[in-house]
Amino acid sequence: MEKNQVPDIVVARLPLYLQTLKTLENEGAYNTSSKDLGQKLGISAAQIRKDLSHFGEFGKQGTGYSIKYLTECLEEILHVNKTWDMALIGVGFLGHAIVNFQGFYNQGFRIKCVFDSDPNKIGQIVAGFEIMDIKNLEATIKENRIKVAMITVHAENAQEVTEKLINAGVKSILNYAPIVLKVPTGIQVQYINPIIELQHMTYYLE
Amino acid sequence: MEKNQVPDIVVARLPLYLQTLKTLENEGAYNTSSKDLGQKLGISAAQIRKDLSHFGEFGKQGTGYSIKYLTECLEEILHVNKTWDMALIGVGFLGHAIVNFQGFYNQGFRIKCVFDSDPNKIGQIVAGFEIMDIKNLEATIKENRIKVAMITVHAENAQEVTEKLINAGVKSILNYAPIVLKVPTGIQVQYINPIIELQHMTYYLE
DNA sequence: ATTTCTAAGTTAAATTTATCACAAAACAAT
DNA sequence: ATTGTTTTGTGATAAATTTAACTTAGAAAT
Incomplete structure (x- = not known):
């Protein structure tokens, strides 16, 4: 990935740390440690400390990390x-x-607008969102300054949708299409x- | 991961190669090369050749790979x-x-059986599958020798479900719960x- | 037949990533 | 106050992964 200094593989782990911290907080905990987090995540305490050290110092020697602060x-x-507003x-x-x-x-994150190209779906309400015509995609995304989108169209259409999204100013795409x-x-x-993911696992089976 | 010899990070890429090969086949192609695959996947040709070399020789010098054979x-x-039969x-x-x-x-893969714990859902038919009571999970999975499962319950129940699955003989779990x-x-x-994935991307935004 | 071009498989080098081990700090208990 | 325990942040080291370069082979063109 781009942005230098911090390796992307480190960045990729930060959301996992955040997830675990939120779980701990929900369980009523106030403090944790690299050892504790590591055990919960199945990675080494040293790796967690090293990862965090790219961004600053967030813990206290002897006592670990305040869950709230970290x-x-x-x-x-x-x-x-x-x-972040998102388009789907x-x-x-x-x-x-x-x-x-x-x-x-x-x-x-929150979903802000929802698009489809199927005339039978356009105008329908789904979970409070009116399904919009994909023809309005670029205008609507620009207007709302949306930077994040999720693609759940068929593989054949995913690249075309991607180009429209980028054209409209989207910077981050979560793609569910197998391409x-x-x-x-x-x-x-x-x-x-x-x-x-399934094929990755079946390698180890049988 | 376990099984020695081939690094897991290499195994993780094989399904991507397979996906790209299937896309190429659908497009009517018969042959490809490490260079071609690499460009389509955004990785280096050398890496693809190196990865495949862990498992044998699948190409021909000068001509590349037969899509069908690879x-x-x-x-x-x-x-x-x-x-593989799966439980959900x-x-x-x-x-x-x-x-x-x-x-x-x-x-x-194919879905073989579907479970829930909600009495209102049990017995309902979804896409041709009768939703079964989670109480019957272990017996049914053992009976059908199911080795692969997908977990789409709430985070609070995911660990408990996991233990039941493992107890019933499941070896591979695709977990959608955030834990x-x-x-x-x-x-x-x-x-x-x-x-x-979204939080990983927003790191690079703004 | 020879030359040219392409591309696999592989060894070596470079780079990246993870682990180890330790000094410093915080705290509790005596 | 001193001792013992815990745990961070980090520089050094080790391991892993990726890239680069090279040898070999097949096919096409002259």
């Missing part, structure tokens, strides 16, 4: 101390499930693909 | 030259979307978590 610091580092493109079964997902808001997207530098893409 | 070889390596636990919006997903079968599962060695777990 949470705040990580949220700031990851820029989720604000709420493709309201099939999966898009429907995502629109109904209640877990985004606390984590720095690698071609994007210019400066655009972030992450993939969600259960088949890939 | 596909077959990768399917064999990943053990998806058969179809938790039929909320997400579980519903997954049960209706048509893309598993060609890739080595790290504790499992004994020899059990594979992969995670699908859009929040983690």
Whole structure:
């Protein structure tokens, strides 16, 4: 990935730390340590300390980390101390499930608009969102200054949608279509693909 | 990960190669090369050759790889030259979307049974599957010798479900709940978590 | 037949990533 | 006050991963 100094593989772990901190907080804990976090995440305490050391000093020797404080610091580092508006493109079964997902808001995200190209779907209300015509995608995303989008269209249409999104100013794309997207530098893409994960695991079976 | 010799990070890339090969095949191509695959995947040709070299020789110097042959070889390596029966636990919006997903079968997987704990859901038919009582989970999974499961329950219940699955003989778990599962060695777990991916990307924004 | 071009497989080098081990600090208990 | 315990942050070291470079082989063109 781009932005130098901190390796992307380190950045990729920060959201996991945040997730674990939030779980701990929900359980009523106030403090934790690299050892504790490491055990919960299945990684070494040293790695957690090393990762955090890229960004500053957040703990106290002898006592560890304040969950509240480290949470705040990580949220700031990851820029989720604000709420990002998101667009979702493709309201099939999966898009429907995502629109109904209640877990985004606390984590720095909210769905702002929802698109599809199917005339039978356009105008329908799903979880309080009116499905908009994909023809209005660029105008609407520009107007709302949306920087984050989720793609849940079929693989055949994903690249075309991607180009429209980038054209409209989207910088980060979470792609559920089973295809690698071609994007210019400066655009972030992450993939969600259960088949890939399943095949990864079956390697170890039998 | 466990199984020695081949690094897990290499194994993790094989399903991506397979995905790209299938896309190429659908486009009517017969042959490809490490350079071509690398460009499509955004990784170096050398890495693809190095990765494949862990498992044998699949190409021809000067001409590259037969898509059909390399596909077959990768399917064999990943053990998806058969179809794995899967269980799905938790039929909320997400579980519903997954049960209706048509893309598993060609890739080595099929859903065999579907569980929930909600009395209002048990007995309902979703995409041709009768939702079964989670109380019958262990017996049914043992009976069907199911080795692969997907967890789409709430985070609070994911660990408990995991233990039941492992007890019933499941070896590979695809977990959609936002929590790290504790499992004994020899059990594979992969995670699908859009929040983690989104937060990874927002690090690079603004 | 020879030359040219392409591309796999592989060894070596470079780079990246993870681990180790330790000094310094905080705190509790005596 | 001193001792013992815990745990951070970090520089040094080790391990891993990736890249680069090279040898070999196949195919096409002259």
